[in-house]
Amino acid sequence: MESKQEEVAPVWVEDVQAGGYQQGFCFYNDLYAADLAKGKGRAAVKVDVYPSSAMVPRERKEYEGDKVFRANSASLQEANDMTALTYLEEPNMLRCLHGRYDKDKIYTSIAGVLVAVNPFRNLGIYTRDVMQQYRGERRLDLLDPHVFRVAERAYQNLVQKRENQSMICCGESGSGKTESTKMLMRYLANVKLLGDSAAAAAPADGQPLVSKVEQQVLQANPMLEAFGNARTLMNDNSSRFAKFTKLFVSNDEHRIVGAHTETYLLEKSRVVNPPKGTRNFHVFYQLCAGDWAQKLGLPSAAEFRYLAAGECLTLRNVKDSDRWTELRECMTTMNLTEDEQLGLFNVIAAVMYLGNVQFQDGTGADADADDSKSNSPSLSPESEQAIERAASFLNVETATLRKRLLTRSITVARETIQKKMGAEEAVANRDAIAKALYNALFNWVVTKINQVLFQGETSEEHVRWIGILDVFGFECFELNSFEQFCINFANEKLQNFFNGHILKSEQEQYRREGIFWTPINIPDNSDVIQLIVSKPSGILCLLDSACIVPRGSAATFHSNLFTMHKGHARLIEARPPKATAGKGRRAGGGGGGGAGSSRRQAKYYGFTVRHYAGNVTYDAEHFRSKNTDSTHPDTVRMFWSSESVLVKALFVEQMAEIDDASNQGARFQSVGTTFS
Numbered sequence: 001m002e003s004k005q006e007e008v009a010p011v012w013v014e015d016v017q018a019g020g021y022q023q024g025f026c027f028y029n030d031l032y033a034a035d036l037a038k039g040k041g042r043a044a045v046k047v048d049v050y051p052s053s054a055m056v057p058r059e060r061k062e063y064e065g066d067k068v069f070r071a072n073s074a075s076l077q078e079a080n081d082m083t084a085l086t087y088l089e090e091p092n093m094l095r096c097l098h099g100r101y102d103k104d105k106i107y108t109s110i111a112g113v114l115v116a117v118n119p120f121r122n123l124g125i126y127t128r129d130v131m132q133q134y135r136g137e138r139r140l141d142l143l144d145p146h147v148f149r150v151a152e153r154a155y156q157n158l159v160q161k162r163e164n165q166s167m168i169c170c171g172e173s174g175s176g177k178t179e180s181t182k183m184l185m186r187y188l189a190n191v192k193l194l195g196d197s198a199a200a201a202a203p204a205d206g207q208p209l210v211s212k213v214e215q216q217v218l219q220a221n222p223m224l225e226a227f228g229n230a231r232t233l234m235n236d237n238s239s240r241f242a243k244f245t246k247l248f249v250s251n252d253e254h255r256i257v258g259a260h261t262e263t264y265l266l267e268k269s270r271v272v273n274p275p276k277g278t279r280n281f282h283v284f285y286q287l288c289a290g291d292w293a294q295k296l297g298l299p300s301a302a303e304f305r306y307l308a309a310g311e312c313l314t315l316r317n318v319k320d321s322d323r324w325t326e327l328r329e330c331m332t333t334m335n336l337t338e339d340e341q342l343g344l345f346n347v348i349a350a351v352m353y354l355g356n357v358q359f360q361d362g363t364g365a366d367a368d369a370d371d372s373k374s375n376s377p378s379l380s381p382e383s384e385q386a387i388e389r390a391a392s393f394l395n396v397e398t399a400t401l402r403k404r405l406l407t408r409s410i411t412v413a414r415e416t417i418q419k420k421m422g423a424e425e426a427v428a429n430r431d432a433i434a435k436a437l438y439n440a441l442f443n444w445v446v447t448k449i450n451q452v453l454f455q456g457e458t459s460e461e462h463v464r465w466i467g468i469l470d471v472f473g474f475e476c477f478e479l480n481s482f483e484q485f486c487i488n489f490a491n492e493k494l495q496n497f498f499n500g501h502i503l504k505s506e507q508e509q510y511r512r513e514g515i516f517w518t519p520i521n522i523p524d525n526s527d528v529i530q531l532i533v534s535k536p537s538g539i540l541c542l543l544d545s546a547c548i549v550p551r552g553s554a555a556t557f558h559s560n561l562f563t564m565h566k567g568h569a570r571l572i573e574a575r576p577p578k579a580t581a582g583k584g585r586r587a588g589g590g591g592g593g594g595a596g597s598s599r600r601q602a603k604y605y606g607f608t609v610r611h612y613a614g615n616v617t618y619d620a621e622h623f624r625s626k627n628t629d630s631t632h633p634d635t636v637r638m639f640w641s642s643e644s645v646l647v648k649a650l651f652v653e654q655m656a657e658i659d660d661a662s663n664q665g666a667r668f669q670s671v672g673t674t675f676s
Contacts, residue, residue, distance in 0.1 A: 010071035012091035013063050021091040023071065024061075031070065071095075080145050081109040107145035111505075113498065114150050118176040126183055128190075135194040147180050151187040158464050159254050165466045170494055172473035174234035181245075181470045182221055188247055188466060189214040192255035213453070217247065217259045219333040220449045224261070226286060226327045227442050230270055231279040236315050240267035240281070241442075242472055242490070246465040248454055257463060258454025263446050264675055265472075265486055271351065271438045272431040274310035281438075282323065285313065287348055290324030296349055296393075306355030306434070334452050343646035347441050350393035354434045356386035357405060359423040377406065377423040395644035404638045405430055429632075436631040437639070440650035474613045478577060482626035485539075485618050486675050488611055489532050495612050496525055525612040528570045537564040540672040547628050547670060554620050558605040561620075574606030574617045627670045633658050 007028045012021045069089045071077075076085055077092075078099040085092055100108055101117050106125075108115045125146070134140065134148040140156075143149055154165040167184060169177045225237065232238040242264040250257045274280045287293060288301040301307045314320070331341055359377035379387070379402075387405065391398040406426060407418045421429060457463070471494075472487040499522050532539045539561065546557035565571050605620040636654045639647055 010073075012069045012071050012089070012095075013061075014067040014069075014091075016067075021069075021094070026068065031068065033065070078103070078105075080105075081111070081141075082115075083109075083111050105144070107147065109145040114145055114147065116147065116171075116176055116180055118174060126186075128194075131187060131190060131194055134187075135191065147183045148187050151184045151191070154466050155188060155191050155249075155254075158249060158466055162251075162464065164464050166469065167467065168469045168471070168494065170469075170471050170473055170491070172234070172475075173232050173238045175473065177470055177473075178225070178229070178237055178239050181468055184468055185221065185245070185247065186218060189218050189256055192253065213258060214256050216333055216453055217256060219330045220259070220261070220453060222323075222326055222330045223334060223445060223449060226283040226323070227281060227445050228263070228266060230267075230274070230281050231310075231312060231315055233275075233277050236318065237282075239470060239472075240270055241265055242470065242487075244467060244469045246467050248456075248458065248463040248465050250463055251461070258456060260450050260454055261446055263442075265483055265671075266439060266442055267483060268435040268439050269481075269483070271435050272306055272355065274306075274312075276311055278310045279312050279315075280307050280310065282320075283327070283348060284352060285320045286324040286327055287345055289320035290328070292324075292345060296345065298349060298352075304352040304355055305358075306352060334449060336448065340448075340646065343644055344441065344445070346393040346395075346644070347437060347647065347650075350390045351434050351438050353386045353390035353393065354430060354437075357383045357390070357430055359383075359426040359430075361423045377421070377426050379406075394639070394647055395642045396638060396647075397641070400638055400641060404433070404634055408632065409634050432632065433635050436635055437650070440654075444646070444650055474611070476614065476616045480616055480618045481621075482618075482623045482671075484616065485609075485623075486672060488609075488613075488616060489529075490675070492525055492529050492532070492612060496529060499524070523612060528609065528611060531565065531568060531570050531609070540670070543623055543627050543672060544670045547624050552624065554605045554622075554624060555603065557623065558607065558620055561607060570610045572608040572610070572615075574604075574608045576604035576606065577617070627672050629671045 008025045009028050009031050011024055011026050011031065013024055015022050069091050070087045072085050072087050072092050072095075077095055079085055079096060080100070082088065082093055082096055085096065097108055097115065097117060100106070101119075104119065104123055106117045106119050106123070108117075126148075130146070131148055134143060134146065134152045137143060137152065140149050140153055150167060154167055157163065158165050169181050169184075171177050224243070225239070228239060228241045228243075229237050230240050232240075243261050244264075245259060245261045247256050248258045248260070249255065270278075270280060279285065284304070284307050285301050287296075288298055288304075288307070301313050307313065328341070336344075358380060360380070361377060387402050388398050391401040394401070403418075407420050408429065409416050410419050411417075471490055474491045475484045475487050477484065530538070535541050542560050542564065543557055546552035546554075546560070549556070561571070562573055606617055607620065608615050608617045631651075631654055636651050636658055639651045640655045642648055
């Protein structure tokens with residue numbers, strides 16, 4: 001057959017059933033016709049694809065032209081920079097990453113972006129010798145892609161251009177963000193020494209000597225991980241908060257002289273409701289496994305409801321007792337006194353005991369003769385013991401804590417009265433107290449770290465900084481709340497930045513240089529960003545309004561949302577889910593539904609946003625409370641009554657706001673607005 005004499009081209013074809021791509025071959029004439037069809041916005045051309053270059057007719061399959069993609073030559077398929085690929089469609093990029101990964105090359109560049117594929121094993125590529133290969137190298141592009149290369153380029157730009165630098169670590173749970181961030185910081189903490197002859201005098205274990213400040217910068221990571229990381233379904237050490245760390249570099253010696261960390265969106269819902277198969281924050285289990293458990297009279301982690309709820313008490317290949325020892329050493333390095341550490345772990349113990357307080361409808365030791373009429377909850381003897389232990393650790397009166405768990409104050413006609421709560425409301429109140437306490441403690445730890453790491457001058461006359469943003473990847477669970485909404489909004493903006501500054505700029509360069517390639521249709525997600533942030537009708541603005549107005553509610557927010565954006569292509573009114581379990585199609589952590597999220601609501605306030613990565617349905621029931629992030633005044637006053645210096649310190653700012661309530665509305669600043 002004469003057709004067999006025609007030239008053939010390697011291609012990728014989309015396999016819809018398998019959910020991926022298969023490699024094949026087709027005649028150039030067919031492929032050229034398909035390219036023309038794509039260029040004219042149609043894909044009616046049929047393409048014969050063969051499984052091998054032998055082009056045996058009986059093995060051919062017919063595909064629509066838009067399902068067929070030109071493949072790169074073998075010499076380019078494993079390029080260390082994907083901008084060197086002739087064809088940049090998805091199958092070609094996946095083939096490049098896969099080929100390099102099979103050869104333990106986990107890093108691949110896309111211009112100024114570094115793509116890392118987690119190997120889940122030690123490849124020995126982070127030693128001092130590897131660091132030294134990148135230090136001071138002027139032609140970094142000639143070296144293999146590496147996280148150290150990114151750090152070195154940022155350092156060189158800061159020194160040479162005298163401009164602040166920023167790096168972003170973004171990806172789904174388990175992709176290696178936490179480790180990548182630590183490696184960036186480790187390299188920068190050692191960068192000055194790597195460029196000096198003193199590096200040869202480093203210890204035999206391969207770890208360079210660093211100054212005390214640089215050592216403290218590194219030691220801050222284990223502390224933040226203990227209080228902010230947890231085991232999820234995809235990752236044993238997943239960061240459940242976002243952070244932006246500035247490493248301050250002196251203008252004279254060009255070495256790190258301090259650091260400052262800002263944190264965002266701690267997953268507080270995990271404190272009271274870790275999803276099945278996951279754990280609460282590491283510090284709880286480390287305390288129970290450490291030598292201070294006996295000192296504080298704590299039982300095993302299995303005895304605490306907040307810890308056992310996830311049905312996962314241990315980690316693979318990691319001992320909590322070892323991590324406890326490391327945490328204590330880090331705290332000493334960070335100049336935390338013994339009294340501060342004791343006060344800190346007393347608060348951790350109090351949170352655990354709060355979770356053991358259980359309520360049931362009916363009368364009991366805490367109910368008077370009329371309580372049965374108001375359905376006031378009773379406390380079991382075990383719950384009474386838990387309250388006593390929690391009150392002891394918090395250094396507050398047991399009666400004060402019990403009262404706060406069972407009642408709340410309300411103002412009626414300018415008169416404040418105590419209202420007894422039902423069992424369901426008491427559970428939500430207990431969880432809110434525990435979350436507020438842990439969140440305040442986490443913020444105190446971050447503040448303490450910042451105070452220790454840098455107390456010098458931050459003006460550009462003295463220092464420049466290199467920033468590292470470690471942020472969640474896109475999240476979609478069966479139950480998605482305000483945390484997932486903010487996380488996915490951040491990823492929308494990152495994707496928009498990537499599209500505009502990387503992919504579009506590379507294609508513009510191709511045009512200028514006259515390089516032949518099939519243009520990539522880059523989706524524009526600007527409309528979904530505007531849906532969220534536009535004023536005055538964006539989702540965040542409407543949410544703020546629902547938080548401020550006197551009778552604002554989830555219902556008014558939901559109604560206004562679809563009134564203002566009726567027919568918006570990116571917004572869909574959602575139906576109630578069939579189940580509210582914490583499973584998701586990308587399991588990165590918990591759904592974060594908050595108190596009462598495990599039960600079906602009487603009214604569902606759901607909406608679906610068409611994100612760049614797919615549709616996500618959000619339950620707006622708890623959006624308002626999470627957006628204001630306020631603690632009930634009764635709770636603040638209770639903690640303020642504590643005789644513990646640390647506990648009082650955790651709520652100084654909130655107590656000041658209560659005392660100055662007349663200006664509270666004017667100072668309102670929502671979590672969503674701050675995050676955006």
